[in-house]
Amino acid sequence: METTAVKKYTFKDFASNQEVRWCPGCDDYVILRAMQKALPEMGVKKEDVVFISGIGCSSRFPYYMDTYGMHSIHGRAPAIASGVKLANPDLSVWVITGDGDSMAIGGNHFIHVLRRNINLNIVLFNNEIYGLTKGQFSPTSLVGQKTKSSPYGNTQQPFQPGELAIGAQARFFARIGGNTPKEMTQMFIDAEKFNGTSLIEVLQNCVIFNDGCYTQFTDKNIREDKQLFVEDGKPMVFGKNRDKGLVLNGLKLEVVTIGENGVEQEDILVHNAKEQDPTMHQMLVRLKYPLVTGIIRRFDDITLEEREDALTKQVKSNSKFTQTDDLFFSGEIYQVN
Amino acid sequence: MIANKISNNINLKSEALDAVVIRFVGDSGDGMQLTGTQFSDTSAMFGNDVSTFPNYPSEIRAPQGSLYGVSGFQVHIGSVEISTPGDDVDLLVAMNPAGLKTNLYSVKPGHTIIIDSDSFTKKNLEKAQYETNPLRDGSLGNYRVIEVSMSSLTKEALKDIENLDNKTIIRSKNMFALGIVYWMYDRSPEHTIDFFNKKFASKPHLIESNTRVLNAGYYYAETLELIPNAYTISPAKMESGTYRIIGGNTATAWGFLAAAEKSGLELFLGSYPITPATDILHELVKHKHFGVKAFQAEDEIAGVTSAIGASFAGDLAITTTSGPGLALKGEALGLAMMVELPLVVVNVQRGGPSTGLPTKTEQSDLMQAMYGRNGESPVIVLAASTPSNCFNYAYQAAKLALEHMTPVILLTDGYIANGSEPWKIKRVAEMPEIKNNKVTKVTGNWHPYDRDEDTLARNWAVPGTFGLEHRIGGLEKDSVTGDVSHVPENHEFMTKIRAEKIKRVQNYIPDLTTEFAEEGDLLVVGWGGTYGSLHSAVKQLNNEGYNKIGYAHFNYINPLPKNTESVLSKFKKIVVCELNNGQFVNILKMNFNICGLLQYNKIQGLPFGNSELITEFKKIVD
Numbered sequence: 001m002e003t004t005a006v007k008k009y010t011f012k013d014f015a016s017n018q019e020v021r022w023c024p025g026c027d028d029y030v031i032l033r034a035m036q037k038a039l040p041e042m043g044v045k046k047e048d049v050v051f052i053s054g055i056g057c058s059s060r061f062p063y064y065m066d067t068y069g070m071h072s073i074h075g076r077a078p079a080i081a082s083g084v085k086l087a088n089p090d091l092s093v094w095v096i097t098g099d100g101d102s103m104a105i106g107g108n109h110f111i112h113v114l115r116r117n118i119n120l121n122i123v124l125f126n127n128e129i130y131g132l133t134k135g136q137f138s139p140t141s142l143v144g145q146k147t148k149s150s151p152y153g154n155t156q157q158p159f160q161p162g163e164l165a166i167g168a169q170a171r172f173f174a175r176i177g178g179n180t181p182k183e184m185t186q187m188f189i190d191a192e193k194f195n196g197t198s199l200i201e202v203l204q205n206c207v208i209f210n211d212g213c214y215t216q217f218t219d220k221n222i223r224e225d226k227q228l229f230v231e232d233g234k235p236m237v238f239g240k241n242r243d244k245g246l247v248l249n250g251l252k253l254e255v256v257t258i259g260e261n262g263v264e265q266e267d268i269l270v271h272n273a274k275e276q277d278p279t280m281h282q283m284l285v286r287l288k289y290p291l292v293t294g295i296i297r298r299f300d301d302i303t304l305e306e307r308e309d310a311l312t313k314q315v316k317s318n319s320k321f322t323q324t325d326d327l328f329f330s331g332e333i334y335q336v337n
Numbered sequence: 338m339i340a341n342k343i344s345n346n347i348n349l350k351s352e353a354l355d356a357v358v359i360r361f362v363g364d365s366g367d368g369m370q371l372t373g374t375q376f377s378d379t380s381a382m383f384g385n386d387v388s389t390f391p392n393y394p395s396e397i398r399a400p401q402g403s404l405y406g407v408s409g410f411q412v413h414i415g416s417v418e419i420s421t422p423g424d425d426v427d428l429l430v431a432m433n434p435a436g437l438k439t440n441l442y443s444v445k446p447g448h449t450i451i452i453d454s455d456s457f458t459k460k461n462l463e464k465a466q467y468e469t470n471p472l473r474d475g476s477l478g479n480y481r482v483i484e485v486s487m488s489s490l491t492k493e494a495l496k497d498i499e500n501l502d503n504k505t506i507i508r509s510k511n512m513f514a515l516g517i518v519y520w521m522y523d524r525s526p527e528h529t530i531d532f533f534n535k536k537f538a539s540k541p542h543l544i545e546s547n548t549r550v551l552n553a554g555y556y557y558a559e560t561l562e563l564i565p566n567a568y569t570i571s572p573a574k575m576e577s578g579t580y581r582i583i584g585g586n587t588a589t590a591w592g593f594l595a596a597a598e599k600s601g602l603e604l605f606l607g608s609y610p611i612t613p614a615t616d617i618l619h620e621l622v623k624h625k626h627f628g629v630k631a632f633q634a635e636d637e638i639a640g641v642t643s644a645i646g647a648s649f650a651g652d653l654a655i656t657t658t659s660g661p662g663l664a665l666k667g668e669a670l671g672l673a674m675m676v677e678l679p680l681v682v683v684n685v686q687r688g689g690p691s692t693g694l695p696t697k698t699e700q701s702d703l704m705q706a707m708y709g710r711n712g713e714s715p716v717i718v719l720a721a722s723t724p725s726n727c728f729n730y731a732y733q734a735a736k737l738a739l740e741h742m743t744p745v746i747l748l749t750d751g752y753i754a755n756g757s758e759p760w761k762i763k764r765v766a767e768m769p770e771i772k773n774n775k776v777t778k779v780t781g782n783w784h785p786y787d788r789d790e791d792t793l794a795r796n797w798a799v800p801g802t803f804g805l806e807h808r809i810g811g812l813e814k815d816s817v818t819g820d821v822s823h824v825p826e827n828h829e830f831m832t833k834i835r836a837e838k839i840k841r842v843q844n845y846i847p848d849l850t851t852e853f854a855e856e857g858d859l860l861v862v863g864w865g866g867t868y869g870s871l872h873s874a875v876k877q878l879n880n881e882g883y884n885k886i887g888y889a890h891f892n893y894i895n896p897l898p899k900n901t902e903s904v905l906s907k908f909k910k911i912v913v914c915e916l917n918n919g920q921f922v923n924i925l926k927m928n929f930n931i932c933g934l935l936q937y938n939k940i941q942g943l944p945f946g947n948s949e950l951i952t953e954f955k956k957i958v959d
Contacts, residue, residue, distance in 0.1 A: 016808070018820065050800045051808075052646070062808050063821065068800035070649055071810030072642070073672050079607075079639035083646025083654070084800065086630055087605055091650065091800050109642075112635040312625045319626035324594045327624070328762045333581045334382045336572075336761075 009040035014049075016066040022057060027178030027204040031125065032064055034181045038188035039067075044092040051094045052081040054101040056132045058125035058204075061096040075106025078113035078122065085120050089305045092192060093120040100130045103139035103159050111168035114197050116304040121191045122199045124161055129210035147209070161201050162285035166278045166297060172198035173281070174295040177218040177227065178205055183294075190295060196303050203293075217291040230284065230294040232273040235265065238290050245269070253283050255290065273298040353569045356415030358423035359518065361511075362440045363432030364401050365394055365408035368511035372430075373410025374757075375515060379528040381582050381759050384572025385414040388724075388869065389582075390422035390756045390944075395612070395696045402464035407439045414522075416571040420723070420869035422756060424946035428521070430514050432456060432487070434465035446479045451517060453510065455488035483564060485557070487513045494553040500542050509550045516554020523567035526551050578761040585724035585754040586613070589657075589683060589747070590620035592731025594627060595763070597653045599732075600739055600771040605652040606631040607643035609662065612695045613751040614685035617657040637665035641682065645669060648678040649809075651775065651799035653735055655681040660689045660702045663709065663746075670744055671710040674835070676809040677786070677795045679738035679773075683731070686750040686865075688942040697942030698752035700865055701917040706746040707895060707924070713832045715839040717745040718895040722868030724753050725760035730892060732768060739773045741842055742794035748894075750916075752944050753866040773797065779804035785819040792845075793838035842896050849889060849898040857885030859958050860908035864891035864921050867945055871914055874950035883958060894924065902929045912937050912957055914945065 014036040022028045039049065049067035053059035055074040062069030072080050077095045085093045095113075102110045102124055113122070129147065130136040136149035140161065144153040162173050172194045176184045184202065191198035203214045217226045228238040228246070236246040243258045245268035256263045273295050275281070281297040321327050359376065361369045370391050381387045392409045399406025413423035425445045431437040433456040444450060457472055471477055472484060491510040495501055512529075519526050530548050537543040558564050583591075597604035606629065608618045622631040630652070634640040641656045648654035658666060663684045673680045686702045688694025706718045717737050721730035727749055734747040774789065774797045785807040786795050798805035807819065815822035816830050851860065853875055863871040868890050875888040889904060891897070905911055905925070912935040913922040919936050926934060937953050939945055 045803075047803045047806060048801055050650075062810070065808075067806050068649075069808040069810075070646075070676070071808065071812060072645075073668055073811055076638060076642040076669065079634065079642040080646035080649070082639075083605065083607060083632070083643035083648075084650045085646075086632060086643070087603070087647035087650035087652040087654075088799075088801060108635055109639055112639070308630070312628065315625035316628075321624075321626045323765065324591070324598050324627065325764050325766075327594070327627075328581075328591065328764070329579065331581065332378060332382070333579055333762065335578075336384065336575045336580055337577050 011036040025207045034184040042192045053096040056098040058098040078109040095122040099126040099140040114168040114170040117196045119303045125204040127206040135209035171196045173297045175201045228290040230271040235268040359428045360411040362409040362436035372511045377412040380414040386419040386573035449481045453487035454484040512550040513554035516551045517558040520558035583760040584757040585727045586616035588727035589731045592728040596735035602653040605647035605654045607640040609640040611659045614659045637662040641666040641669040657683040673744045680744040681734045685754045694942040703920040720748040720865035750866040851887040854887035856907035862913045870945035
């Protein structure tokens, strides 16, 4: 890693000269701006930032960033990004993907990149629909959802991305509404600072094909009552009046009201994002009321590239080979005169 | 009572031989690969030219004694130039009835079969579907059969060694067979004993037991008067130098190591295990001391795409696979072609289609390599022709990928990948220079698709380079700025420039040459791993006086060498020989106006045999 000071950037430094072409009103604009605002705060050099995307509306993202980038093929961005990061661990590598891209065709790469814990960041734009192919159900669409490819209602059970990710040993999982740019910006900064694969699921509204899919959680007037924004070490309290909270009842989470039925502030569960055991995090991810947002899971662990680096150093120090000739002339060789 | 019996219907005499083909066969698990390797290594160090070919079932451990569980290893050694593992066998060592049954066809009448007679039990005979015992029913009358109670003799030799379980004892009987063969061909067991000392350094009882059984076999053969005197095969006349025996897959891996060192880049392999390509991964993962990043991915697609990512980030990136894996990599290869990044894809061809014949060889992925992508998607296609020159072509594939900023598909096949032969070791200093197109500084009005005037290769700005931030992708891009463009004329221009870029590689590859004749009655044409078989058949015909038969071998398939048409046009007849139903012949027909191209095709999962080629070529010229 070079030690030269990182230039002071503004968000404009990260905007490319390409015209942004998403539908008017799309949350993608919010995500783009949040990223452009977050990057100057990360302490990384612009030339060290790489965005890799697959296919879909979300995947146009790299074109709009004045960094290095590759708009690749459907679902494979995590594998391409893994190659980038393994080739040069000094880079800040971002995967931009959608629910169609990463939950369907790219499902395999999605789970394996999390399992390996390569130090890169994934931003998953989840709008529960295929946008770019114009309105088919996706692996996160709800049962019964009517789409172009499910005119009588979707019969396939959806994935919960967080549940899948934590099941695949994700060490960092966060969820955020597409209309909360300030928290989103901070989340991107936190993801970059995390050493390991970080996954941020953005609940992103598709104004054309699935408009209002998250309104019941994200509408500005009700979101404080419907969302629990968790913070590590803080009690899991929500509601406009901050009087609702979570307690454990047997093996289930239960919503209680502070001050009612003898419930006091101290009874409310305190969020522990660093807990290695995924049980509580899985419960939080699955909850429908309140919908849990914020950094749900964040536990530090060795990364794949750190393991590889340590192993390489060890092998190098034990090997007598320094150049390929040493290998070629080793073992059973013989002379012909 | 240990029975030894040699049929005496053939006159025995000792002789000096130019070359000999030996095949060891037994159950998978009998150690036939090890036995064969030891014999060939020993012979190579003695100075013989050597060519080997292992042939094993696709099951890991097929039921013992079954016909489909037979594992074999063939070795051809000579005091003359050896270019194939040979087809007709001079000596068959059969450790069980199934091995005998499935391999008897290959033994030349009058030649020798050594048999472990202990294994010819009722049960094993039944498993091999013998109705009567071939050792007793006279069906082997045309061969010189040497029956040896190898299992019993092995037990006898080891009876006083402590700490040896029965399984270990029985497993070492292959060394008894090897001892006999060492004596027959006047080879010292010393090399193999050294091998035991190294391999079993921490298990002295295994050194002792294997050495004892090996020597027991050797002295048994010497003592037994009924076995003729040792044959002598003098050292071959080979170019002077330092040699080692190398297999095709190892040579491929080493070619990439050399290319990485020469180019000053780090080597990245993204791969997923598949027969028969996996050994390249096995080899490269060992070389962390050279900084090799060998990444076993979750599937074939992640194998190639991780390599594309590594290439984007500035590594020498490769991916290795076999036929079905190349099918899966097709879309990603189109991306690599579109973004014009250097990438080498090795396809070790096997019998297809679909899962086909995983452990058998074929040349039927040529069209897939040429066209197995959507759209107009030309890439460089190369084919190696022998186990040892896999090294050169892996190196060349890396060089062309880096210098021309394009994916390169390197075709090898199961036959040369698993086969081995002497390799005159190359030092990296002797290898040609490898340039690359990396740009490190902002100069003027820079664009990611600015091209070199001669090669048309674009420049390579890798992430981390100040001031050259840019985006690439699978969408069509403007020929000047590299931004996404759907302009119709631009797409046509870009399609043509990508094709022209590959065409211009012709200026950087060697011309096609012919061997034996530059003009004449018949030109035998081959490509890839059939080199050894075709070359030795044409050579033999020339030795027999057919001096107007030439041989042209293609290692460069796309683009074809510039002078191809003029070379082909000098012969009255041309026969294109391939282990497929006729793929390369169609490439020639597409490209050149040459009438009456003849074909000789074999689609059996097997290499060409010498006699079938000779018969065919004679038929054409006579």
